[in-house]
Amino acid sequence: MPELRNPSTGTTEPYLEEPAVQKFKSEIQGEVLRPGDPGYNQARHVWNGMIDRHPALIARCRTSEHVAEAVRFAQEHNLSMAVRGGGHGVSGLAVCDGGLVVDLTPMKEIRVDPKSRSARAEGGVTWGELDLATQAHSLAVPGGMVSETGIAGLTLNGGLGWLRRRYGLSCDNLLSAEVATADGRVLTASDRENPDLFWALRGGGGNFGVVTSFEFRLHPVGPEVMFGLILYPAERARDILPSYRSYAANAPDEVTSLAIFATVPRHPPFEPNVQGRSVLIVGACYADSVRDGERALAPLRKLADPLMDFSSPTPYVQMQKVFDEDYPPGRRRYYWKSVYEDRLSDEVIDRLIAHAEKRPSPLSTIAVWHLGGAIRRLRPQETAFHHRAAAYLIGCEANWDLPEDDVSNVLWVRNCISDLRRFSDGVVYLNFPGFLEEGEDMMRAAYGANYERLMALKTQYDPANVFHLNQNIKPLYMAK
Ligand SMILES: Cc1cc2nc3c(=O)[nH]c(=O)nc-3n(C[C@H](O)[C@H](O)[C@H](O)COP(=O)(O)OP(=O)(O)OC[C@H]3O[C@@H](n4cnc5c(N)ncnc54)[C@H](O)[C@@H]3O)c2cc1C
Structure with a gap:
């Protein structure tokens, strides 16, 4: 793959043929932003002002199919891929230099079913948005302590909030998830379907695919x-x-x-x-x-x-x-x-x-x-x-x-x-991980006896480590 140096950013980017980008744009029927496009600058910024990266493309996805298409496109064109939920990741990995950002910000649908005490929310939803919808029924999902944080990143690595001692981590309240995986499929993960994947998503971070929607268990809370x-x-x-x-x-x-x-x-x-x-x-x-x-x-x-x-x-x-x-x-x-x-x-x-x-x-x-x-x-x-x-x-x-x-x-x-x-034993909570300086050692310590199983599942679901801009669990053959 030939590479170009982008004069405005100084980064090296894979060269993308214009027809390929146009085809991608029409396939995901939505916004694909490139440097210079209106809205690009706003879309490349994340919450942490220390992070100043310039992706080659930002795909603003609106459906699971768009996400699956974006995952395929990144691999076809050898692009590094970042995944953005709420953009509040402390280490700023929701955006990359010179690659593709799969941006779920437009995916905001929330459905609450008070009868079954469950709610389904798409990957771009924030805790404030979910709380507002569930509190209309005096119900809640244990979330984080700041309402602008995304449900996606926070849940996938645990999730500690004001309800944690009563109802557990956010990930403990996940009932199912819809996931776009590295092989271009969209799978359901739950206790019944793909239970291994479901196990891995509850704490395993963004390693196993892009979660396009989360189904949560609700609890009676509030309104006060x-x-x-x-x-x-x-x-x-x-x-x-x-x-x-x-x-x-x-x-x-x-x-x-x-x-x-x-x-x-x-x-x-x-x-x-x-x-x-x-x-x-x-x-x-x-x-x-x-x-x-x-x-x-x-x-x-x-x-x-x-x-x-x-x-x-x-x-x-x-x-x-x-x-x-x-x-x-x-x-x-x-x-x-x-x-x-x-x-x-x-x-x-x-x-x-x-x-x-x-x-x-x-x-x-x-x-x-x-x-x-x-x-x-x-x-x-x-x-x-x-x-x-x-x-x-x-x-x-x-x-x-x-x-x-x-x-x-x-x-x-x-x-x-x-x-x-x-x-202490020195273990880090992976939602507050600094800039992940300790690499694999930090990951091994955080997952303890679960690490071997996680590596095996990574090898099964993402053998090429396509989803690597995260608290990364490596496939077996790449691990130390
Ligand atoms: C102001 C603030 C307050 C916080 N408070 C709390 C708190 O109270 N409790 C707590 O536990 N944590 C808290 N956190 C930490 C928070 O859990 C993480 O920063 C989390 O990553 C934010 O999720 P996000 O979707 O907004 O982030 P993003 O930056 O969008 O994503 C972070 C990472 O998660 C992965 N990811 C995101 N979306 C998806 C997806 N749909 N599918 C697959 N992978 C995905 C990607 O690897 C991405 O790099 C807080 C963070 C901030 C900035």
Whole structure:
């Protein structure tokens, strides 16, 4: 395949014959964007402002058949292929240089069946869109904590949100999926059809095909839930976190909580004397009746004297958006990494405080996610998602605005995570994976005893590793 250097991007791209592109355009009956086309620049940008890539083509698909056609086209023309769901992948792999982006953004159909308590949503849907549709029936799928995130990427690598301890990971609530596979077919994966593929999709990421629609189990939630959001002075963290640890150890599964080191933004609703202060935020959701929730969350509101307490019965849809404005798309730069911890020991607490004090950007945070509950009730081999026993996940998030601050922010996260790894088995949550620097070692650790089976299924469904721009599981013959 001859290659051209694109003068506008400096990237090397396979040469695409014009008739081939025109034929592809007519086959997918939709938008295929190339550099210079109106809309191309907007479509190539993802949420993370650090990512600035120039694909040769962006196929804005509207049906599973379009997706299958795009997968075929990429292989026929030897193009590297990226898959975009909500475009919120932290490592930015939803877009590539010089290849084809299979963009599912236009695929927005949602069907809710309140009778069977299930919902089907296409691959371009975001959590905010799905929540709105399911909450019309006071039902919900356990999703993530920011409504603009895509259901696709988040579900395929697990999915941790406010309902995780009551109802499990997002992937635990998948009933079936429609998948465009590397060989150009569109398959259904469920307990009954292609059960191996279904097993792999629940935690195995984008390795096995493009998921064009997800069918989820729904649970009765809301319309209001008891939501806790309490701001404590960060100086009190050494007293608060041991009490939080005791609370979490005995909390019922209805309570999902986390504690976040952060800096208070300089605008309302934060009081002027609190703006700009370093705080420890304790957040919690009670996934059942509001009255029981008020009682269950009360101890979290008395861990010390709060600076502010926003806790109240809250519409579920609103709770799901509480953190949205902290994560604007496009311009801000992000680098997030994580590590599971079995215990929140005093030593870990000391290290968390020390790293939080060194945040180079006031926009950055360290979050302590309490796990357990329903996540732990499935055995590690029941789904591809393996790491179910840990009590906590530590997420270290660098969020900043200027390119000249890239190095200090990325290094801060790396130092924090490598330090905290000393107290655990070092496994990373694959939805907060940094830039996947640890490669195959990271993948092997994350999947543990499931890794061999995943490699065998990768070999079966994607022997040429066509779907490689992801948290990549290699086919057997390519693995170390
Ligand atoms: C602001 C923000 C908040 C977040 N909050 C949470 C949270 O609360 N809980 C949590 O668990 N995670 C959270 N995450 C992490 C999130 O789960 C991942 O970033 C996830 O990849 C986002 O999915 P997406 O579809 O938007 O991403 P995309 O960038 O579109 O996709 C990410 C990757 O997933 C794969 N992929 C996407 N769509 C498909 C598809 N249809 N078929 C096959 N493969 C596909 C591709 O490999 C792609 O590179 C958050 C991320 C952000 C940016």
